Amino acid sequence: MDPAVVVTAVMAAVGYLARLLYRWVKERAEVKKTELAQTGLSDRVRLLPAGSKLIERDGARSVEITVGSAGQSGSR
Incomplete structure (x- = not known):
């Protein structure tokens, strides 16, 4: 087998693995960023008292949370 073919195949495999690792790291960073935002x-x-409303807008997402009404007693 020609050494050039082997080197080419190895380089192609290394390139593929590098791209795969890059995508994994990028996706993992996105997951971590989302976890931190949710936390x-x-x-x-x-920290908000009952009856409060929290509205957060960040680029493509918008979150609106109403924290229990002041009249609720917490019953199930």
Whole structure:
């Protein structure tokens, strides 16, 4: 087998694995970013009194949360 063919095949495999690793790291970073945003949102909502409304707009997403009404007693 010609060494040039082997080198070409190895380089193609390395390139493919590098692209795969890049996509995995990019997707993992997006997941982490979303987790942090949700944690921050949850922390802010926890601090609000009953009857409050939290509206957060960030680029492509919009979140509106109403924290229990003042008249609710927490019954199930």
